[in-house]
Amino acid sequence: MSVDRSVPFNRETLESVLKRRFFFAPSFDIYGGVSGLYDYGPPGCALQSNIIDAWRKHFILEEDILEVDCSMLTPYEVFKTSGHVDKFADWMCRDPATGEIFRADHLVEEVLEARLKGDKLARGQDHAEKDTSEEKKRKKKVKEIVAVKLDDSVAAEYEFVLAQIDGYSGPELGDLMKKFDIRNPATGGELTPPMEFNLMFETAIGPSGQLKGYLRPETAQGQFLNFSKLLESNNLRMPFASAAIGKSFRNEISPRSGLLRTREFCMAEIEHFIDPENKSHPRFSEVKDTVLRLLPKSTQQEGLNDLLEITIGEAVEKGIVDNETLGYFLVRIYTFLLSIGADPARIRFRQHLQNEMAHYAADCWDGEMNTSYGWIECIGCADRSAYDLSVHSARTNEKLVVRETLEAPKEIEDYEVTIDKKKFGPLFRKDAGKVENYLTSRTQCELEDLAKELSEKKSISFVVDGVQDNKTLSLDDSLIKIEKTKKLQHIREYIPNVIEPSFGISRILYCLIEQNFWVRPDDLSRSVLSFTPAIAPTKVLLVPLSNNEVFTPIVADITKRLRKSFISSKIDDSSASIGRRYARNDELGTPFGVTVDFQSVKDHTVTLRHRDTTMQVRGSQEDIIAAISAMVFDGLSWDDATAKLDAFEGQQE
Amino acid sequence: MSVDRSVPFNRETLESVLKRRFFFAPSFDIYGGVSGLYDYGPPGCALQSNIIDAWRKHFILEEDILEVDCSMLTPYEVFKTSGHVDKFADWMCRDPATGEIFRADHLVEEVLEARLKGDKLARGQDHAEKDTSEEKKRKKKVKEIVAVKLDDSVAAEYEFVLAQIDGYSGPELGDLMKKFDIRNPATGGELTPPMEFNLMFETAIGPSGQLKGYLRPETAQGQFLNFSKLLESNNLRMPFASAAIGKSFRNEISPRSGLLRTREFCMAEIEHFIDPENKSHPRFSEVKDTVLRLLPKSTQQEGLNDLLEITIGEAVEKGIVDNETLGYFLVRIYTFLLSIGADPARIRFRQHLQNEMAHYAADCWDGEMNTSYGWIECIGCADRSAYDLSVHSARTNEKLVVRETLEAPKEIEDYEVTIDKKKFGPLFRKDAGKVENYLTSRTQCELEDLAKELSEKKSISFVVDGVQDNKTLSLDDSLIKIEKTKKLQHIREYIPNVIEPSFGISRILYCLIEQNFWVRPDDLSRSVLSFTPAIAPTKVLLVPLSNNEVFTPIVADITKRLRKSFISSKIDDSSASIGRRYARNDELGTPFGVTVDFQSVKDHTVTLRHRDTTMQVRGSQEDIIAAISAMVFDGLSWDDATAKLDAFEGQQE
Structure with a gap:
């Protein structure tokens, strides 16, 4: 069974569906909105909680992880110690004339990209890359592309800079701005050199107003501070991992690209504590033959972005990926993304450049998903070394250590x-x-x-x-x-080292939506979101053939049975045609449709429709619900789950 | 099957278990903690997410509610309009001499309670009510009870004031403080009259620092602002409900009583939108015969607290509960609490006094659970009338209304x-x-x-x-x-009216823990948390008889099967006795134990132990796992699920 996904992706079509069906929308919309803040409507919210549920099963349950839920409000001292007060910042430039604020790396990136496009235009190589509305909004700093030819060497230099744009420090960005004469694109006005802007939201805790606090920018610190209690919970056995799922907050200078860079977002983070002298992983042999697509830092430093397809076993052996535990998690991240329906051809792992790494990281790989915005960092997998436990321990004089009885005493x-x-x-x-x-x-x-x-x-x-x-x-x-x-x-x-796989759930959610969106070639107004049954916001659409009263008790009965099996369903008993009603739910990603018709009244059989292929089968209510349950909860394919049911050609869409 | 729960509850014993097993602990503990902030460790976190999961099934799935996930960061304008900037405050008094800050109503309550205890002591009526350590911490303002006899009329007046302590305004509290000469209990110093203190945490959004914002103190506003989109999502049909689950924040003046009054907490709120001219509920007939225990405001105003046992049908008919929809939700709240294992004898619904209601509420009932701290408000069920939609609509000029085509035009x-x-x-x-x-x-x-x-x-x-x-x-x-x-x-x-059932998940969690805690009379060191299987943090403890290697593959195999069925399990292969190992997990609330012994090696049978009764049965791995699954997911009782298995008397604890 295959579907024809040949219609080219168009972001405007997707955005119109997401808005119309309220997957998500700007928060406080009727007040004009606040940039970087979004609300999830019913389908987006269900999608998010299904992704989290899948994550819990894939990691917490399967890897026996200790899940915790720690405070978001955090006192100053904790982030002072962790280094966030001093170093968790982006670089911003201000235009003294207009008061406008720019994020330095984004500005350099956008201006150079615009100049390169202008160069292509001048050389007649423009392939009519039309910016969509959302893209225009994102790139609002550079209003239009001007056709100016660049020297070959200049163009090459721009490409080189762009390939490692994430790796520059603030002063280096300042130098680039001088060298390439980068100014306020709207006015041509000169900008201040890049200054640090701390990304944490500040508040005061308690009635006195004296205790300064921040909203956490990551869930990790709460896990580190509880290390000794967690080790105790694990009966003092090493290695082990903790995890936290929840909201974090970053006061982005210029939020952009919808859900991809927001000020409040859902994260899921694992802190895997290991012996610094032994970073092997007991289950590495289970994953070592999995092939991943890697972009090592050496490639990026050469200004290239060719992917290396390699088994994780070989990558660790050759030292491309530092150790087994890091490698094990890269594979587990990959299989998680596949399990929720990501496109394997659009997943890669990119190694951080030296300058780009967080102040605490020893090595870091990003799990990236490809979208119309380019490759998006969705998961970070960092070796944070013993940094966090060491600094908190030194500051508080509480030992955050593992004690291991040696088999033979050692001099x-x-x-x-x-x-x-x-x-x-x-x-x-x-x-x-x-x-x-x-x-x-x-x-x-x-x-x-x-x-x-x-x-x-x-x-x-x-x-x-x-x-x-x-x-x-x-x-x-x-x-x-x-x-x-x-x-x-x-x-x-x-002091244990920490391997930290950190998931940006909101980003994964958006990328998954894009990778699962397509339009039916035979009717361009009908779009489909091909979510896997486990992830789909609603599992079943119930469609009575008409609003004839004979169908009502049957529909009510099926609803009740589905609820008892914890399968979410919606009824569409509007007067629209069956095909129209299915189409409305294809764009919500509802994988199954059950039609109740006059035959159902006679023999209690119903039809079951498959969203992607629109194929239908017919069977008793019990058999149909069993098939749905097998596909939603046990991951059975349509072919396997419906093998014993009769094909059905009755109603046409 | 019954268990002997005759050992009197002792909060210190419970607190020691909760701390030792890391159900929860003060956040930033190694930094000295911040009052009102707690972290959930693995068992507390699992308990919380299981309660949320049960809530989703009981409400979202069963009532077909539209779940949303809205921003916590909220701009000033929204809370200015909703009235929170001006009115979401508690009353505090300051001691100008020491700088200490007191929450006025708590101070009056504690001082009067202390005086009444002193009176009883003086009258020789003291029943040796020993304050536990946590209680002492909570009541830290009043250091000790002094035996001073009160006039009968004064004692009666104190009792009267305490019965409606939640109903006084700030100036009224000031009058009480003057009348009863209430001062700083530690120093006897005079206090300032009560002043308003806003409970919202403030921050600034964006790099300019110009956009003032707050952390939401409730999830409701996000739902109101999205009203039009939600109505659209519901195909313009009324009535309907939305819901949100997530963290909210209140900068409490004096956090106390562990999880019962914290500064960051998990809420689940339903906003049920109804026609103000028709507050009936289509499913009211299904619940009308349910008997609830009510404490109406008329009773409280008389200074009494006798409960009224009455069917919800009669309560609505007599106007005690204002309307069917409010009554329907009171019953649904009640059945939810029962489904997660609350004690029906320790649930009541208390009506708010006029002064006590939030500024927007037209009527309000609290679902309260009884604990060693007294009756705790865990759920509010308020009729917010059309307040919120009206004010936001007036402020933004966006219509937040329902349009209904009339069958016959009306003059x-x-x-x-x-x-x-x-x-x-x-x-x-x-x-x-x-x-x-x-x-x-x-x-x-x-x-x-x-x-x-x-x-x-x-x-x-x-x-x-x-x-x-x-x-x-x-x-x-x-x-x-x-x-x-x-x-x-x-x-x-x-403009629709709103009925709002609002659940304090953290409070429910704590009350549930207390109501499910008991100690085995035959061994006072063995305590048990009798969580229902669906709610229990871990479902199964796997116990190999000894650390003999023959058991390892069998235990691994069962673990794998349990994971495949999404049943969480832990292995205890320590050298402690079987009884000791079970006891350690009884206090974690793990409902089932599976023992692997030499018989298992021969015929693949295992034993299954019931936490509360310590009864055991024996069967094949398949049958045992099927029985566990039936109890965890389908709610079957032990007797029903194990009816076909053989009783087992082999290992003794």
């Missing part, structure tokens, strides 16, 4: 701090404990530096938060010794 | 505005449209007033937002006429 050589407590106490008085605590809780790496300082200068200087107004303290070598000592270790203590 | 008499456009245009120039729009969009009620003003003063004066700097405008009767005119109405246009 180790560690730096150790010895303090002359007799002199130390009188010197620091009430702060003596704090200072001692500070010194004894340094990492081995920090102690190595301090030992060096002590041997060279015969004293060390340092600052302890909250002691003597944060003035620099000094200790000479009569008060402190920092020396390497050998000892037998019976318990190994380590 | 109506309405006020109508006629404007002399020739004079009007030059007078207001560019603002003429705005002024005209303002005048023609007045309600009939407002027009009646304006007509009166015009006939009395020969002119009207009014303010139009944004016109002439909001100065008062004036029009005399040469420019405008407002007269009653008769016409034939073919279409009836009305």
